[in-house]
Amino acid sequence: RNCSCFFFFFFFFIFFFISLSDKQWCRWVQRMPVVGQVFSRALFRVTSPAFLGRRQFSPRPLHIPAFAHVADEVLDAVETGRPVVALESTLLTHGLPSDRALTTGRALEKTVREAGAVPATIAIFGGKIHIGLKDGEMDHLIDCASHGVARKASLRDLPFALTDTKGFVYGTTVAATAFAAHQAGISVFATGGIGGVHRGGETSLDISSDLMALANIPVAVVSAGVKSILDIRRTLEVLETMGVTVASVGTDEFPAFFTRCSGVISPGRVDSPEEAAHLLLSSLQLRPHAGLLFALPIPEVMEAQGELISKAIEISFQEATKANVTGADVTPFMLERVRQLTGDSSLEANIQLVLNNARFAGQMAVQLMQIRCWGADQSDAVKPQVLVIGGSNVDTVIRLQTPDIRSTKDIFPPASYAGTVEVLGGGGVARNVAEVLGRLHVPHAFLTATVEDAGGRHLHEACPFIQWIPVTGLPRSVRTANYVGILNAAGELLFGVADMDIHRRITPEFVEAHLKPYRRMPHDQSQLRVVCMDANPSAETIKRTIEMCHGIGIPVWFEPTDFHKCTKIVDAFVSKEDDSRRPQISVISPNLTELEAIYYHYTGDNLGVSAASEERFSLIRSAVRGPLKPLAKNWLIKMGSEGVLFVNQEEAYAFSSPVKDPKVIFSVSGAGDSCAGVVLYLRFVQNWPWKMSILGGLRAAELSLTSKNTVSDQLKPDLFSISELEDWIEKVDVITL
Numbered sequence: 001r002n003c004s005c006f007f008f009f010f011f012f013f014i015f016f017f018i019s020l021s022d023k024q025w026c027r028w029v030q031r032m033p034v035v036g037q038v039f040s041r042a043l044f045r046v047t048s049p050a051f052l053g054r055r056q057f058s059p060r061p062l063h064i065p066a067f068a069h070v071a072d073e074v075l076d077a078v079e080t081g082r083p084v085v086a087l088e089s090t091l092l093t094h095g096l097p098s099d100r101a102l103t104t105g106r107a108l109e110k111t112v113r114e115a116g117a118v119p120a121t122i123a124i125f126g127g128k129i130h131i132g133l134k135d136g137e138m139d140h141l142i143d144c145a146s147h148g149v150a151r152k153a154s155l156r157d158l159p160f161a162l163t164d165t166k167g168f169v170y171g172t173t174v175a176a177t178a179f180a181a182h183q184a185g186i187s188v189f190a191t192g193g194i195g196g197v198h199r200g201g202e203t204s205l206d207i208s209s210d211l212m213a214l215a216n217i218p219v220a221v222v223s224a225g226v227k228s229i230l231d232i233r234r235t236l237e238v239l240e241t242m243g244v245t246v247a248s249v250g251t252d253e254f255p256a257f258f259t260r261c262s263g264v265i266s267p268g269r270v271d272s273p274e275e276a277a278h279l280l281l282s283s284l285q286l287r288p289h290a291g292l293l294f295a296l297p298i299p300e301v302m303e304a305q306g307e308l309i310s311k312a313i314e315i316s317f318q319e320a321t322k323a324n325v326t327g328a329d330v331t332p333f334m335l336e337r338v339r340q341l342t343g344d345s346s347l348e349a350n351i352q353l354v355l356n357n358a359r360f361a362g363q364m365a366v367q368l369m370q371i372r373c374w375g376a377d378q379s380d381a382v383k384p385q386v387l388v389i390g391g392s393n394v395d396t397v398i399r400l401q402t403p404d405i406r407s408t409k410d411i412f413p414p415a416s417y418a419g420t421v422e423v424l425g426g427g428g429v430a431r432n433v434a435e436v437l438g439r440l441h442v443p444h445a446f447l448t449a450t451v452e453d454a455g456g457r458h459l460h461e462a463c464p465f466i467q468w469i470p471v472t473g474l475p476r477s478v479r480t481a482n483y484v485g486i487l488n489a490a491g492e493l494l495f496g497v498a499d500m501d502i503h504r505r506i507t508p509e510f511v512e513a514h515l516k517p518y519r520r521m522p523h524d525q526s527q528l529r530v531v532c533m534d535a536n537p538s539a540e541t542i543k544r545t546i547e548m549c550h551g552i553g554i555p556v557w558f559e560p561t562d563f564h565k566c567t568k569i570v571d572a573f574v575s576k577e578d579d580s581r582r583p584q585i586s587v588i589s590p591n592l593t594e595l596e597a598i599y600y601h602y603t604g605d606n607l608g609v610s611a612a613s614e615e616r617f618s619l620i621r622s623a624v625r626g627p628l629k630p631l632a633k634n635w636l637i638k639m640g641s642e643g644v645l646f647v648n649q650e651e652a653y654a655f656s657s658p659v660k661d662p663k664v665i666f667s668v669s670g671a672g673d674s675c676a677g678v679v680l681y682l683r684f685v686q687n688w689p690w691k692m693s694i695l696g697g698l699r700a701a702e703l704s705l706t707s708k709n710t711v712s713d714q715l716k717p718d719l720f721s722i723s724e725l726e727d728w729i730e731k732v733d734v735i736t737l
Contacts, residue, residue, distance in 0.1 A: 067162050070120075070184050071132025073475050077118040078185045080452070081372065082472045083365035085112045086131075086181035086189040086219070089123035089141060090152055091354065093171030095192070096347065098146035104351050105138050108358045112190070115362025116510055117473040122180045124153055124161045124170035131184045144169040155179060155209050174221060175213035178291065182217050187280065187368060189221050190361035192354040193257045194293065196226040196235030199317055207238065214291045215242035220280045222361040224353045225255040225262070225295040229313055229334045232262050239293065240267065245283050249276065249296045249360065258309040258349055260297040270294070272516070273363035277371055280364070296360050298353045305345045312341035366472060366513060383527040384445040384467065385685050386437055389511060389545060390430025390559070391503045391536030392448045393481035394455040395669075395710070396423050403489045411494075425709060426459050427483055429534040429561045429673050431466070432710050436677025436700065438465035439715040442685055443527070445469050447514060449505040455480035469514065471505045478502055503536040508544035511537075515548045528554055530586070530684040532676075535561035535568050543572035546583050555586035557680055558632070559673070566594040567601040569631065585632040589676045595620070595637055603627045617737055620645060621652050636679065636694070638672040643732070646694055652737035655694055658702040658728075670710025675701040677711075682720060695729050696720045702731075 064070055070078075077084050087108055092101040109119035120132040123141050130137065144150050153161040153170035158179070161170040172180060174194050181189050195208025208230075214221060225248075226235045232254060239246055248254055248266035256262035270276045276294055283292050316337035325333045338346055400419040405411055426435065434446040449471045450456035459480065460468055481502050486494045518528055531549050533542060533556060542558075549556045560566030569588070590598060592609050599607040607623055609616055624635045624647040637645040643656040659665060679697035682688040688696070699719060703712035718724065 065183055067127075067129055068180065068183050069128040069130050071130070071134055073118055074120045074132035074184065074186075076476060077473065081369060083117035083362070083369040084120050084184075084186045084188070084473075085115075085117045085358065085361045085365050086177055086184075086186045087112070087119055087121040087358065088172055088174060088177040088189070088191050089121060090171035090173050091192055092121075092138070092142055093123075093145040093150040093169070094152055095350070098142055100347065100351070101142045101145070102139060104354075105142070107351075107355060108190075111355050111358045112362040113473060113475075114507055114509060115359055115473075116366040116471060116507075116513070117188075117362040118475070119358075120181070120184065120186060122172050122177045124158075124172060124176075125168075127162055127164065129158075129162070129172075129180045129183070131180055131186075141169050141171075145171070155213060174210040174223075175208070175217075178210075178213045178217045178219045178221060181219050187219060187284070188361050188365040189219050190354070190358040191221060191223050192350060192357065193223050194221060194226055196230040196232070197238055199229070199231050202234065211235070211238050211242060211244070214239065214244045214293055216289060217291050218284055218287075218289055220276070220292045220294060220364070222294045222296060222357045222364065224257050224298055224357060226257065229317070229338075232256060233264050236264060236267065243287075243290065245279070245290070245292045247276070247279060247292070247294055249294055251297055255295050255297040256310065257353070258298060258305075258313075258346070259307055260300070266295065273360060273513075274367045274516070276360075276364045277367035280368060281371055294360075294364075296353075296357050298349065299356050302349045302352050305342075305349045309338065309342050309346045309349060312338045312346070315341060362473075363509065363513065369472060384443050385527050385529045386442055386444040386680065387447065387514070387528060387531045388430050388434045388437065388444060388533075389447045389506065389531065389537065390534030391428035391481060391500065391506075391561075392426060392431035392434075392446075392450060392459055393428045393483050393498075393500065394423065394458055395425060395427035396421065396482065396484045397487060398422075398484060399487045399489070399491065400494075401489055405488050405494075406490075406492075407488075408494050423458070425462050427669075427710060428481065428536065429559045430532070430536065431459070431463075432670055432673035433532055433534075433559065433677040433680070434466045435463050435711045436674055436715060437681060438463060438467070439711065439713075440678070440681055440717050440720070442681055443467075445514070447471075447506065447511060449474070449502045450480045451476075451478050451502070453480050455482055471507075471510050474502070474505060478505070500536065504538055506537040506541055508541045511541060511545050512548060515545075515552070518552050518554065530555050530557055530680060532557040532559065532680055534559040535565035539568040539571040542568055546572070546585065550583035555684065557587040557589070557676070557684075558585045559676060560588065560590040560594040560598065563593050563597055566590060566597050570598060570601045573631070584630065587634045587636060587680075588632040589636040589638065589672070589679075591638040591640070591672060595635075598631075599623055599628065602631065617645060617652075617654055617735075621647050621737055625649055634690070636676065638675065640668075644675065644694060644698065646690060647737075648690075651690060653691060653694070654735040654737060655698060656733040658698050658731040659705050660731075665705045666708055668705060671701040671704040674704040674711050674715070678715075678720065686720075691734070692722070692725070695725060695732060695734075698732055699725065699728055 074084060092105045096104055109121065112119035122131050149167060150169050150171060152173055153176050154173040155175045158176060174191050178189055195210040198206040226232050236254065247268035247270045250271050252266060252269055253261045254264045254266040270279055280292055316334040319337060320333050398419055398421050400417050402417050430448065434444060437444040445467045447469050450459055451474050479499060479502060482499045484497045488494055531554055533545055546556050558569055596607050596609055608619060620637060634648045639645055641657055646653045675697035678700040679693045682693035682696045683690060700715060703714050
């Protein structure tokens with residue numbers, strides 16, 4: 001009886017949860033006690049309509065057939081739901097000279113990684129289909145090809161290739177690569193061009209098995225269209241007969257491999273990786289066993305060479321007809337003649353177009369992953385008001401207990417020394433700003449780079465209220481950023497070790513993928529108020545981000561981060577162009593040292609901020625309104641114990657520090673970031689005037705200075721109302737300059 005009651009209530013709650021809409025769920029769960037929320041979220045994961053609608057796409061353990069070997073990186077990516085792009089190997093074994101094959105193969109994998117996905121080059125050797133090549137395996141494949149022990153393998157050849165005892169290696173064609181990719185759970189595949197109906201195929205019936213594979217294997221193939229020596233019109237007719245969805249990218253005409261136009265209207269069109277991902281997802285839901293073909297035109301810079309090659313193809317076809325070359329001999333004959341007629345032009349064009357395809361495939365795979373994770377319909381999702389971009393790292397402090405060690409000179413001989421090791425938590429300027437926004441309940445998104453290691457898990461678990469969006473597709477060798485500070489017994493820094501290499505993975509393409517939706521959105525419909533970026537990403541990423549934001553009318557707040565990185569903002573915009581044509585930053589927030597470095601890097605002169613306070617204020621105001629004017633509109637200069645200085649073309653204020661007694665200061669780390677985060681919130685989200693916004697920022701800095709954490713856990717929205725600040729602001733002296 002008790003068991004029956006249990007099952008009755010269990011199934012009642014399941015059907016209750018299923019019946020809730022996403023909005024009803026959010027309202028209901030907000031009223032629940034914390035324990036109830038924990039239970040209900042676990043149950044919601046398997047009962048919500050959103051989950052039931054996309055459960056087939058959830059990451060899952062992969063069953064690997066005995067005939068396949070999946071590289072660890074690829075296996076981990078597929079099982080954890082990260083984006084993966086399959087790459088064929090026939091191009092490397094048969095399509096390029098050996099001296100170009102290796103560099104091209106590596107360039108393809110690099111291009112996929114830069115787009116945010118994991119590459120999986122597929123080839124056959126040693127009786128296995130290898131899905132993802134480890135170090136040395138691509139070299140081995142191409143070396144075998146250069147010595148004549150490589151063969152092509154299409155679908156029909158796989159049994160022979162897997163039972164080969166003569167030491168041959170096999171490059172996989174489009175059909176074989178699509179088959180292998182599907183075995184490994186990979187949905188996106190990039191190649192040069194697919195096979196199709198050969199010229200004269202209406203009589204010879206010479207039709208590539210690639211078309212049959214597209215009709216029967218659920219993989220999206222990104223190509224430059226049909227190989228240029230084939231009959232494009234008849235190939236599309238066969239694909240239509242087989243029910244294969246075909247779409248050109250950014251054009252209404254189906255591309256002709258080496259040329260952007262073929263004269264044949266494409267069955268469909270998409271204009272972005274996001275649209276392509278939605279189309280693939282729709283196709284997989286409607287026809288789970290069928291693939292798609294995306295045809296990407298050759299880059300415009302190569303089109304002139306493409307026209308030359310197309311003419312050579314026509315000449316070679318006419319010569320083949322006159323010489324009575326038929327059947328399987330037609331393709332080799334035409335390829336050889338095209339090479340003779342064009343020299344290296346066809347080779348370079350081929351390489352560029354396949355790199356272009358790999359880039360699009362990587363971007364598409366990233367979009368597909370995001371849709372699978374978050375659902376295609378995000379109309380009810382909370383849109384970010386602030387986009388934060390930059391570094392996040394784990395901060396660790398090692399404090400030596402030996403009193404005799406006062407400086408690095410005293411660390412001798414090399415030995416073990418007694419001390420304490422403490423992981424303080426999250427660090428990184430952008431991460432600190434994101435934590436401020438999270439604690440203030442501001443809708444935001446944080447674009448950063450972390451991986452699923454101990455450090456990454458620690459960062460995410462310590463601040464679940466940060467809306468993390470980490471770079472995807474990073475290899476296992478990459479580590480979450482760490483900073484270790486070595487202190488003496490008095491708490492003074494001896495030296496620090498910064499492992500920050502992962503931050504270069506925050507690429508322009510990664511940022512662009514998240515800013516692109518705002519390009520198509522009317523400005524009055526966008527909730528995004530500001531983009532905040534620190535100096536951890538590369539100068540190129542910083543430049544591209546500012547340009548993109550300028551193009552869609554979103555202000556940018558730049559945080560210079562530290563003395564060594566702050567000049568990236570100058571490097572990003574030093575050019576021969578007139579200063580008036582450069583996108584201007586809305587806000588920049590350096591400390592005095594960073595301001596001096598930026599000024600020197602930009603002008604070649606010293607600013608001289610070591611002067612007395614009143615003269616220093618005048619120097620900074622003149623610099624901001626003079627030489628530094630092209631860089632940023634508003635300057636918030638953090639001056640340590642002296643407070644902050646704000647200068648733009650209309651206003652200038654000096655604010656004293658709210659903390660007068662240095663004995664109450666626990667740590668200065670994070671005070672500037674806390675101040676910047678709150679000023680950003682009050683100015684751009686709450687639309688406060690600059691003066692009151694900065695006073696609110698100083699309130700946050702005070703909390704940080706007296707806290708063990710970089711961002712105080714006492715930070716909450718209630719502190720930042722006009723009524724709350726009215727009494728507190730008496731702590732701060734404000735001078736109008």
